[in-house]
Amino acid sequence: MIDYNYFEYQAKIIRTKFVSDKAYLTKRFVCKLGYTPNFCSPQSFNEKVTARMLFERSPLFTKLADKCAVRELIATKIDEAFFVPLVGAYKCFDEINFEQLPNQFVLKCTHDSGSAMVCRDKSGFDITAARAKIKNHLKMNMYFRKREWHYKDICPQILIEHFIDLYIDPKSHSTITTCRVHCFEGKPEFLEIDVQDTQGNDYSNMYNTDWELQPFRVDLKENSPSPLAKPQQLKDIIELSKKLCFTYGYSRIDFLLSQDHIYFSEITLTPNAGRMVITPAEWDFKLGSLWRSY
Missing domain, CATH: 3.30.470 (D-amino Acid Aminotransferase; Chain A, domain 1)
Incomplete structure (x- = not known):
């Protein structure tokens, strides 16, 4: 089977060699928001966010974007009781022993967004599909996908966290x-x-x-x-x-x-x-x- 997502991702890597971050982000900005941005003297919220992506290259930003490193970074500021309990961190999918996991958990990568998978009942969890999805995400770098520089140097890992029963509003039951x-x-x-x-x-x-x-x-x-x-x-x-x-x-x-x-x-x-x-x-x-x- 041809993996079209892989070829699309490779094309995005090649594009970074010919299209600068500023040119790419400007084009996407105009297409999505409908006005031409001024990143050198930004006034709007979105202009300032994009200017940060272009001009602020702090290693701190990379640590904050890393879902594993950020835990260590903020542990001095808030009590660890406010962290979602961690089951484990893994370098590759095959390190995970699913028999030892709790019945409910959340599986995600440390270096991107969109990789999270929620398991509410381990007996029905599709490990084969999860392996394919996570391995695919581990191969991709968010910088090449969206030009968000602070994701570029994150070392990919897999996190498994405990499942949280989310808040239900007493009025609407939402x-x-x-x-x-x-x-x-x-x-x-x-x-x-x-x-x-x-x-x-x-x-x-x-x-x-x-x-x-x-x-x-x-x-x-x-x-x-x-x-x-x-x-x-x-x-x-x-x-x-x-x-x-x-x-x-x-x-x-x-x-x-x-x-x-x-x-x-x-x-x-x-x-x-x-x-x-x-x-x-x-x-x-x-x-x-x-x-x-x-």
């Missing part, structure tokens, strides 16, 4: 799948809450830190039709974000919520590779104005 805290200049400003209702429909709500729904949306996601009750963990989420976010500039701190606990997920510095659709479009520039130190 599940909060992810909580993303957008922080500017050392201050949490907005919470992006991804929601899935009982029929499996996905939504996303943007709140301020007082849990007031905001008049803008991201990535064309609709607000949930039913209002969400303020989680009892909100204050702790904000306090943890203050401890983890950058003192200057922008950073996004992501969490998973269970019914009675908070778990750190990741620190994101370049959301959607600088092509996050923000509506109304004026909010792209309003958010950019909060990133004062760029």
